[in-house]
Each structure stands twice: as structure tokens, then as C-alpha cells.
Amino acid sequence: MLAEKTLYKKLIFLLMLGVSAFVAYPLLLMIGTSLKSENELYLNSVGLLNSFHFENYVRVWQEARLARMFSNSIIVTAASLAGIVLLVTSASFAIARLRFKGSRLTYLLFFSGIFIPFQLSMVPLMIVIRALGLYNNLFGLILVYVNLAIPFGIFLVAGYMKTVPMELDESARMDGCSDWTLYRKIIVPLIKPVTVTLIILQCIQIWNDFFLPNLLISTTANKTVTVGIMSFRGTFSTTWNLLMAGVTITLLPVMGFYLFTQKYIIGGMTAGAVKG
Amino acid sequence: MASKKGSAYWFILPALIVYVVLTLLPSFYTFIYSLTNYDGILKLSQLRFVGLDNYIYLLTRDKQMGQALLNTLVWLVFQLVLGNGLAFLFALLLNQKIRGTNLFRAVIFLPVVISSVAVSFVWGFILDPQVGDLNKFLQAAGLGEWTRNWLGDSSTALISIILVDIWKSVGFNMVILLAGLQTIPSDVYEAGKIDGAGPWRAFTRITFPLMIPVLGVVTILTVNGTLRTFDMVYILTGGGPGYATEVLMTRIFSEAFTANRMGYASSLAVLLFVVLFFLAYAQLKMTEQKDTN
Numbered sequence: 001m002l003a004e005k006t007l008y009k010k011l012i013f014l015l016m017l018g019v020s021a022f023v024a025y026p027l028l029l030m031i032g033t034s035l036k037s038e039n040e041l042y043l044n045s046v047g048l049l050n051s052f053h054f055e056n057y058v059r060v061w062q063e064a065r066l067a068r069m070f071s072n073s074i075i076v077t078a079a080s081l082a083g084i085v086l087l088v089t090s091a092s093f094a095i096a097r098l099r100f101k102g103s104r105l106t107y108l109l110f111f112s113g114i115f116i117p118f119q120l121s122m123v124p125l126m127i128v129i130r131a132l133g134l135y136n137n138l139f140g141l142i143l144v145y146v147n148l149a150i151p152f153g154i155f156l157v158a159g160y161m162k163t164v165p166m167e168l169d170e171s172a173r174m175d176g177c178s179d180w181t182l183y184r185k186i187i188v189p190l191i192k193p194v195t196v197t198l199i200i201l202q203c204i205q206i207w208n209d210f211f212l213p214n215l216l217i218s219t220t221a222n223k224t225v226t227v228g229i230m231s232f233r234g235t236f237s238t239t240w241n242l243l244m245a246g247v248t249i250t251l252l253p254v255m256g257f258y259l260f261t262q263k264y265i266i267g268g269m270t271a272g273a274v275k276g
Numbered sequence: 277m278a279s280k281k282g283s284a285y286w287f288i289l290p291a292l293i294v295y296v297v298l299t300l301l302p303s304f305y306t307f308i309y310s311l312t313n314y315d316g317i318l319k320l321s322q323l324r325f326v327g328l329d330n331y332i333y334l335l336t337r338d339k340q341m342g343q344a345l346l347n348t349l350v351w352l353v354f355q356l357v358l359g360n361g362l363a364f365l366f367a368l369l370l371n372q373k374i375r376g377t378n379l380f381r382a383v384i385f386l387p388v389v390i391s392s393v394a395v396s397f398v399w400g401f402i403l404d405p406q407v408g409d410l411n412k413f414l415q416a417a418g419l420g421e422w423t424r425n426w427l428g429d430s431s432t433a434l435i436s437i438i439l440v441d442i443w444k445s446v447g448f449n450m451v452i453l454l455a456g457l458q459t460i461p462s463d464v465y466e467a468g469k470i471d472g473a474g475p476w477r478a479f480t481r482i483t484f485p486l487m488i489p490v491l492g493v494v495t496i497l498t499v500n501g502t503l504r505t506f507d508m509v510y511i512l513t514g515g516g517p518g519y520a521t522e523v524l525m526t527r528i529f530s531e532a533f534t535a536n537r538m539g540y541a542s543s544l545a546v547l548l549f550v551v552l553f554f555l556a557y558a559q560l561k562m563t564e565q566k567d568t569n
Contacts, residue, residue: 013374019366020383023443026398027386029409033401041407091291100284106292113299115556117504119528120549121302123309123538128302147298150291179283208391210507215533226393230511240401247397251390258389262382265389270451 034245041241056245064235064246068221069228076138076213076224077206080145084202085195087146088153093183095154096161097169107158113151122215129216136218144216145206153198160194161187200261200268207254225250303549310542330543341544344522351438351523352502359442360494363449368483370450371457381454385447392444392507399440400512403427427513430520437508437521444508445501449494456490457483489562496559500552524548 033041035052060066094100095107125144126135134140164187172182188195213227220231229250236242258265310331313324334341366384370377387395402409405425414422426436460483468478506525509515515522515530528548532541 009372009374012369012372013376016366016369016374016376016380020380023384023387023447026402026443027390029402030398087291087294090287094284094287098284098287100288103284106288109300110291110295113295115553116299116303117545117549117552119504119525119545120306121299122306122528122545123532123542124302124305125298128298143294144298147294150295150299154291179287183287204389208389210391210393210511226391229391229393229397232397238404238407240404240407243397244401247394251394254389254391255386258386262385266381266385266451269388270448270455 030244031248033241034248036241038239038241041239053241056241057249060232060236060242060246060249064228064232065220066225066228066246066249069223069225072138072222073207073224073226076141076145077203079138079142080149080206081199081202083142083146084149084153085199088150088157088198089188089191089195090183091150092154092158092161093187096158097166097182097187098179107154110151110154114155116151118148118211126215135216136222138217138222141212141216141224144212145202145209149198149202153202156198157191157194160191164190196264197268200265204254204265204269306542306545309539310546312539314539314542315536326539330540331547333540334543334547340519340522341527343519344524344527347434347521348503348505348523350434351441351505352499354435354438355442355445355498355502356495359446360449360491360498362442363446363494364453364487364491366446366450367453367457368479370454381447381451385451387444388448390444393511395440395444396508396511399443400427403436428517430517433513433517433520437512440512441505441508445498449498452494452497453487453490456487460486492562493559496555496562500555500559503548503552 034056035054036056037051037053091110095103095110129135129140129144132140134143168186169182172186177186208226210226213224214230217223217227220228223231229247232243232246236246311325311327313326370381401407403426405411405423405428408426410426411423414420424432426432464482464486465478468482473481504525505523506529509521509523509526510529513521515526524544525548528541528544531537531544
């Protein structure tokens with residue numbers, strides 16, 4: 001009975017090892033190919049590496065103007081996250097902690113946004129962005145990311161804020177706290193866990209997003225990393241070792257981040273699906 | 277002391293203005309555009325209302341759209357049966373007390389955090405007819421006649437991209453299902469054991485019924501994600517060869533920004549919205565049900 005059980009466990013272990021190997025294979029292939037010389041590429045793709053051609057990375061970094069794309073991606077992601085946290089927590093604060101006329105209606109208005117897919121607003125949004133002079137502009141892109149995060153963000157954060165006891169606000173007000181101080185000094189520090197979840201979720205989505213920069217950015221100088229990769233095809237054609245080196249570089253930040261905070265990332269990204 | 281009157285509006289206005297200008301008003305305008313011949317260049321004075329013409333054309337005569345809908349449907353079936361089936365299987369296996377579960381979970385989730393552009397490039401390389409590993413592997417295995425141009429052949433292009441999509445998304449569904457499995461208390465299984473239930477009976481009588489709400493959530497998330505599929509098709513095949521890999525979102529995109537038929541694209545967007553709206557509503561009802569249980 002016991003022997004049967006350990007055999008069964010060993011089988012599951014081997015099966016999952018195989019599955020993991022299959023899932024990891026394309027990424028290992030990518031890294032392996034990125035370190036090959038052009039000759040090795042055509043000789044053996046499956047074979048192991050004899051030497052590591054790190055110079056591929058240097059070449060790609062310079063030729064594909066990756067530094068510029070990285071700085072664009074960092075600016076867009078960081079500024080969007082700052083905007084999202086500021087706008088979402090302040091609006092949630094009003095909805096969850098303050099009484100005002102139309103509070104319920106405002107919440108419903110935001111909440112209904114969860115049901116609106118981006119594609120519904122896409123065409124007129126382009127017109128608005130052009131009219132505001134924000135086409136091919138990083139600030140325009142940032143504004144759209146902030147906008148898209150608002151409905152679900154408020155749903156998540158206001159819901160969490162409501163679980164903080166109201167007595168806290170009353171006693172703070174007794175001590176002469178203004179709404180602004182209450183928000184900044186008491187509520188924002190208390191809701192840190194949900195803010196972290198929101199940041200992780202949005203950070204990965206924004207960093208990886210292809211659709212919006214593809215739609216809203218037109219010149220190379222303003223491209224983010226994800227759209228920038230697309231131009232590799234033009235620059236390096238089918239020189240796969242250079243292409244793969246480029247793709248590997250663009251993945252490094254996310255992979256590094258994932259390696260160290262894997263538990264939080266998995267938790268944060270699936271938070272929308274499994275509440276509580 | 278009550279809060280100062282009016283200060284609530286200062287907290288809410290920034291988010292509200294951004295949201296109204298960039299989401300609510302544009303969404304409203306899409307409904308209007310969908311009833312017009314808007315082409316992105318016309319001045320507002322030249323705009324003509326065409327009634328429900330766009331919708332009638334869309335539902336009865338647009339062959340490309342028909343192909344795109346069919347492809348989306350095939351995609352959906354594969355994702356729901358194969359994708360979610362694998363996700364559930366992996367979740368069940370990783371819910372056992374075996375070594376390395378955390379590592380396996382982390383590796384299988386990894387493709388979820390990678391951008392779809394990078395995924396398209398790496399798989400584009402594997403599927404490449406000349407230097408790709410898949411054809412090389414088939415050659416080495418003595419299955420040379422199976423090699424082909426996977427993405428260039430209209431009989432394999434769609435299925436190839438769908439399988440890549442499953443590779444990318446299986447970890448996400450697996451983690452949600454795993455979280456669901458972990459909420460089933462172990463004493464339920466012990467009680468089952470006392471009643472003489474074997475592993476299969478325990479699965480069909482305990483695990484599966486208790487997992488139905490979570491499976492429902494995963495199903496809706498999958499439908500939602502599949503209907504919005506765009507990046508990988510756009511990058512790997514651009515909807516081709518012919519219209520073999522055209523899906524709902526690539527159609528909307530090319531109608532709006534390549535063909536400049538924005539009025540017509542708007543009617544497609546409205547159709548997508550109606551479907552997604554009902555799905556989101558169903559999901560909300562399901563999570564509410566899960567909370568009250």
C-alpha cells in the first residue's frame with residue numbers, strides 16, 4: 001500500500017517535471033540561440049553550446065537603440081503606476097470613507113466601466129487623443145493606461161477600504177484631522193496590501209502591453225520595448241541569434257522581477273479572479 | 277466633527293474627469309458611429325446616418341467576418357476543452373503532496389508574465405520552416421513528411437497559434453483552479469474515505485462538484501480572453517494566409533485603422549461589447565454566489 005503510494009507520487013513528479021521542461025523549453029531555446037554565432041545557428045539548433053557569444057547582446061543593444069526604448073518603457077510604466085495609485089486611492093477614499101451627494105451613483109458609474117471592453121471606446125478615443133494633441137506622445141499613452149485602470153482599481157481598493165473600521169475616522173476627526181490628513185496619514189498606509197496587488201497587476205500589464213503603444217505611438221524615438229521588438233524584424237531580418245538576443249534583453253526585467261517576487265506576482269495577477 | 281463639505285469632490289474629480297473623457301464619452305460615441313458611414317476623414321457635416329445597415333451587413337453578408345467568427349469559435353473550443361482541461365489536470369496533480377510543486381507551479385506560470393510579442397517571436401522561431409526546431413525535430417524522428425510551413429499553411433496556421441496561446445495561458449488558469457482546490461477542507465475527503473470512496477469516486481463526488489463555481493469563473497475568463505485575442509495573430513500571421521487566422525479583434529482593428537471604415541468597425545465593437553457584457557454579468561453573479569456559500 002505504502003510502496004504503491006510512493007510509486008504513484010514518483011510518477012506524478014516525473015510527469016510534472018516533463019510538463020515543466022516542455023513549458024520552459026522555448027525560453028531556454030531563446031537564451032541558447034541568443035548566445036550562438038551566425039555559423040552555429042545553421043549547423044545545429046538543437047545541439048548544446050560550445051562557446052558563448054555575448055557580443056550578440058552588445059550589438060543588439062547598440063543597433064536596435066534599445067536604451068531609448070527601455071527608458072520610454074520605464075517612464076510610461078512608472079508614471080502610469082503613480083497616476084493610477086493617486087487617482088484610484090483618492091477616488092476610493094471619497095467613495096468608501098466620505099459622505100457626499102451622489103456617492104452611490106458615482107460608484108456605479110465607475111463600476112460599470114468594468115463591463116466596458118477597451119475596444120468599445122477605441123475608435124472615438126483615438127479622435128479624442130488626436131484632438132488633445134497627445135497622439136505619438138508618451139503622456140497620452142500614460143493617460144490612457146491610468147484611465148483603463150480606474151474602474152477595476154476602484155472596485156478593488158474601495159472594497160478593501162470599506163473593511164477598515166469607521167471608528168478610526170471618527171477619532172481622527174476628534175483630534176482635528178482634515179480629510180486630506182486622514183487620507184494621507186491614516187488610510188493610505190493602512191491599505192498597503194491592496195495597493196501592492198494593484199501595482200503588481202498593472203505593472204506587468206503595462207510593461208508587456210503591445211496594443212496601445214502600437215496604436216498610439218508612431219515614431220521610433222517614442223516606442224516602448226514591446227513595440228520596439230517588432231522593428232527587430234526589420235533590423236536583423238532572420239538573423240535569429242540577434243533576434244533572440246534582443247527578445248531576451250527585453251524579457252530580463254520581467255523575468256528578474258518574477259524570480260524574486262514570484263509569490264506576490266502570481267497572487268496579484270490572479271487577484272481579480274479569486275476574490276478574498 | 278464631520279468632514280468639511282465639498283472636499284469629497286476634490287478627491288473624486290481627477291479620476292472622474294479622466295474616466296468620463298476617455299471611456300464613457302468615447303463608448304457612447306461608438307454606439308452613434310455604428311449607425312453612420314463614418315470613415316475617419318469625413319467632416320461631421322458630411323456624416324450620414326445609415327440606420328442599422330452596418331449591423332445588417334455584419335450579420336448577413338460579411339464573409340470575412342463570418343470566417344473570423346468561425347475561427348474565434350474554434351479557438352474557444354480548443355481553449356475550453358484542451359486548455360482548461362490541461363489546467364485542471366495540472367492543478368489536481370500539483371495539489372498532491374509531492375516534491376517540487378512550488379517550482380513546477382512557478383515554471384508553468386512563467387509564460388503568463390511574458391509579453392505576447394516576445395512569445396510570438398520565440399514561437400515564430402520554433403515554427404519557422406527552415407531553421408525551426410519543430411521541423412528539425414520531426415526530421416530527426418524520421419517523420420520528415422510531416423514537416424511543413426506551420427504558419428504559412430492555411431490548414432495548420434490557426435491550430436498552431438491556438439496551441440501557442442494555450443502554452444501561454446495554461447499557467448494562469450491552473451493557479452486559479454489550484455487556489456480553488458486548496459479551499460476544499462481535508463476532512464471532507466477523510467469522511468469520504470471512511471465511507472469507502474476510492475480516488476475516482478472522491479473526484480467525481482467531492483472534488484468536481486465543489487469545484488464547479490471556480491471552473492465557471494475560469495470558463496468565463498477564458499471566453500473573455502479568447503474574444504479579445506489580438507497580439508499573437510497580428511504579429512505571427514496578420515490574419516493570413518488568406519483569412520485563415522482572422523479573429524474578431526483583428527477584423528475590428530483592420531476595419532477601423534487599415535480600411536478606415538470606422539462606422540462599420542464601431543458596429544463590430546458594439547457586438548463584442550454585448551457579448552462581453554453578458555459574460556461579465558454572469559461572472560459577477562457567480563463570484564457573488566461563491567461568496568455567499
